[in-house]
Amino acid sequence: MPRTERHGSSPDGRVRVVDVEIPNDVRYIEKVVELVRRECQVMAYGHRQLMLNVPVALTEALSNAILRGNGDDPAKHVHVHAEVGAERLVLEVGDEGTGFDLDASLIDPTTPENLGREDGRGLFLMRKLMDRVERLEAAHGSVVRMTLHRE
Amino acid sequence: MSDLAEVLDAFRKATACEAALWVQGGGASPTDAPIAEPRTPGAPKLTVFPSGTDSPVDARTDAGSVLVAAVPGPHRAWLALGPCPAPGVDLRTYMSFLLPVITQYLQSALEVEHAANELAERYEEINLLYTISEILGRTVSLDEAAKTILTEVSETVGARKATVLVHERATDTLRAVAALGVDLTTVPPIRVDDPCSVSARVFRSQHPALLETGESPCPEEAGYRRGAMLSVPIMWTAPAPRGAEPLGVVNLSDRRSGQPFTAGDQKLIAAIATQIGTAIQNTRLVRASVEQQRLSHEMQLAHELQMKLLPSDSILAPDAMVAARVVPAESVGGDFYHLFHLGGSRTGIMIGDVSGHGYQAALIMALTMSAAAIHSQTTTDPGEMLNALVSTLRDELTMTEMFISAFYGVIDPEEGELHYANTGHPHAFLVNREHGFERLPAIDPPLGMNEKPPVTARRSWRRKKDLLVLFTDGVSDARNRAGERLGEERVIETIRDNLDAEPRVILERIVEELNAHTQGAPLRDDLTVVLVRT
Amino acid sequence: MSFSVKKEGEVVVVDVEGQLIVGNRQELKQKVLDELERGEKKFLIDFSQTGYIDSSGLGVLVSLSKKIREQGGELRLANLNDDLKTLFELTKLDTLFQIADTRERALQSF
Structure with missing residues (x-):
């Protein structure tokens, strides 16, 4: 029998959660980004964060998970967990791969010798656009967690 | 009836006697029935129609004397033999041979007709159910x-x-x-x-x-x-x-x-x-909301609507033992589950989450619940069911830009199979002693994200051994005061430690674990758990 | 999201509608390369109807600018909104591309 249990309110308890799993396919990135962005909009995140920080960083994390973490394997999955709070946003993107070392992939794409490169800007952008980026080990793969404080 | 005509022809050739079949027209009651019509062209006109219990009667017609007998069975039909060109023919003997043959023919014709009618009727019913789900959706x-x-x-x-x-x-x-x-x-x-x-x-x-x-x-x-x-x-x-x-x-x-x-x-x-009933209940809640026009109250209504729509977890008894619970957080989410009897000992189990929050999400959830109830009865293929569901909800989902992540499983204990479709639901597991936890991952993205019909996957299912575990992130994500999560692993461990217990008991243990962890800290999101064993 | 290609005078103008990201960047690349193969030399990509661009979208722009230059052509970008400008500044790509505020100015600059 379903039972209703009410929990007390608390000011920092205000949070909107997005929790979905998608097949490993870059075509779903835009829709998932929209889903998260809309929750941020409801929570009155700033224009710049809605138009730049959140969509670009999340797109990077998703394409990293799909193409690198999961090796573009269509049989794999990506788990997206977003907590949109009044103070901060926590985005977690989990894949089924072995992950990669965030620090080892630290190249600066803005130096004159790197500026003409086509790749290598993904992690750089995630770090620039989010307040914190970290990698966590999970039971079935790895998770990238990004945190952004609301403007 | 062409076979029947051949039989009568063969009879005429063999005996030189006439033979005709008469069938009562229309389907109305016997009292106001139109007079029976001959199925055999040119048959002499009959005026006497004995009842099924009478023995064959002799009757006079314009063409000569005939013998008439009622064909036994539910159909109102008569067989008339004669007249014959030669005198002294024993029509009663012919009748005793021919009547059972004709009865057999009519019976099988009737069965075919019944089957066709039944199919046509079912088709109309299915159509009707679709139409109604559309009406309720709009x-x-x-x-x-x-x-x-x-x-x-x-x-x-x-x-x-x-x-x-x-x-x-x-x-x-x-x-x-x-x-x-x-x-x-x-x-x-x-x-x-x-x-x-x-x-x-x-x-x-x-x-x-x-x-x-x-x-x-x-x-x-x-x-x-x-x-x-x-x-x-x-x-x-x-x-x-x-x-x-x-x-x-x-x-x-x-x-x-x-x-x-x-x-x-x-x-x-x-x-x-x-x-x-669902429409009445929805309307009552919507009307009340319009009158109130206050957000907090709207939220409360959404809550109530949500809670009221959830089925009792005892409805699948005795086919399946189910333990299910939704604990709504302060802000209304779109979590739901649904349980269906699907005929035989088959059962359908659904868990889902409507993206977005507040009243609109709750309303989409309500529509999803009522449409799922209808579609689950029209197909037992989970992928087809979710596809029918999203077809019904497509306009609403497009208009509100919402998605539904859902897992729908159909357990057939007789066949020993679990069929499921997973559109974006992250926490579904098949659990047993031998193989531990098998994740049943999302094969398709959340409903509304693409146009492709969801795929159905299969796993073997054993009575008393296998446990279907479905929960939403609110469970694994529940925080204590220090902000630490309970974690999926702890949920899995709790289930593993109590695997031989009834689903009801396992659920209690999960809730205890959860409460011990949160220590009364407020829930940040809805949490829903469904455990099923057959 | 789509890319519309049209000719204004001698310049091939591409409008990027929606996002330029990992899922669709190849489409843009192919469209521009097709025009380049046909002998076109002057290209303008207009971002007035663009949402956001990710690193792979930026990568395609860098790649196109190289290929166009190799063929002796020129690439201009126009109508970057403030957020897109910030993205180019963060990556210092604003120093790699010739960026005009409006379409007209970009067309005049060739």
Whole structure:
């Protein structure tokens, strides 16, 4: 029998959660980004964060998970967990791969010798656009967690 | 009938005697039946039609004397032998040979016809259920929905008069909200304790009534009863302790065919009455919300709507042992689960989450619940079911830009199989002692994200051994005061440690684990758990 | 999201509608390369109807600018909104591309 249990309110308890799993396919990135962005909009995140920080960083994390973490394997999955709070946003993107070392992939794409490169800007952008980026080990793969404080 | 003609031809050739089959036309009652018509062209006109129990009778016709016998069985048909050119033919002997052959033919023809009719009827029912889910999906106006549903239903069962009566608490009366074949404004309210009204009795007893021919002795319902009448209560299953309660009554009467209503009609109308019940309940909640116009109240309504729509986890007993719980957080989410009997010992289990929050998400959830109830009865293939579901909801999802992540599993313990479709739901597991936890990952993205029909996957399923575990992120994500999560691993461990216990007990352990972890810290999101074993 | 290609005088103008990201960047690349193969030399990509661009979208722009230059052609970008400008500044790509405020100015600059 379903039972209703009410929990007390608390000011920092205000949070909107997005929790979905998608097949490993870059075509779903835009829709998932929209889903998260809309929750941020409801929570009155700033224009710049809605138009730049959140969509670009999340797109990077998703394409990293799909193409690198999961090796573009269509049989794999990506788990997206977003907590949109009044103070901060926590985005977690989990894949089924072995992950990669965030620090080892630290190249600066803005130096004159790197500026003409086509790749290598993904992690750089995630770090620039989010307040914190970290990698966590999970039971079935790895998770990238990004945190952004609301403007 | 061509085979039959060949048989009669063969008889004529062998005996030189005429043979003809007569069948009563129309499907009406025997009293006002038209006279039987010959199935054999040029047969001499008959005036005598003995009943099935009589022995064959001799009859005189313009062409000569014939022997007539009723063909045994449900069909009203007669076999006439003669006249014969040569005198002294023993027609009774011929009759004793030919009659069983003809009976056999008619019987099998009748069976084929029945099967075809049944198929046609089922088709109409399925169509009707689709139409109703669409109506419910498009409107929140009860009167409009009731009227449209009534028109569709009456068309299907061939009723010219119909009413939907809804219980009004304040006056304790049944009031008509939709009527067909009678002016709605002239239908008087009926007191629930009215001793002569069929509607009042059906409402009180919560059991449908099938009445045969006759007019209503009650002036209040004389307007919508003529001949046979079918009266079905509109039931609403609320969470315990209230349980099932009647909301009103659906009446159908004045059948075009003049035939009484069947048990099949009653079953169909009962299913539809449940849908009308959902519409009534939705309308009540929506109306109340419009009147209040306050966000906090709106949220509370959404909560209530959400909670009221969830089925009791005992409804699948004894086919399946289910433990299910939704704990809503302060902000309303779109978590839900649903449970279905699918015929035999098959059961359908659904868990889902509507993206977005607040009243709109709760409303989409309500639509999803009622559409799923309909579609689960039209297909047992989970992928097909979710595809039908998203087709019904496509407009709403597009308009509100929402998605639904859902897992739908169908367990067939007889076949030993679990069929499932997973559109974006992250936490589904098949658990047993031998293989531990098998994740059943999302094969497709959340409903509304693409146009491709969801895929159905299969796993073997063993009674008493396998456990289906479904939960939403609110469970694994529950935080303590320090902000630490409970974590999926802890949930899995708790289940593993109690795997031999009943689902109900495992659920209690999970909740205990959860409470021990959160120590009363407020929940940040809805949490839903469904555990199933057969 | 789509890319419309049209000719204004001698300049091939591409409008990027929606996002330029990992899922659709190849489409843009192919469209521009087709025009380049046909002998076109002057290209303008207009971002007035663009949402956001990710690193792979930026990568395609860098790649196109190289290929166009190799063929002796020129690439201009126009109509970057403030957020897109910030993205180019963060990556210092604003120093790699010739960026005009409006379409007209970009067309005049060839």
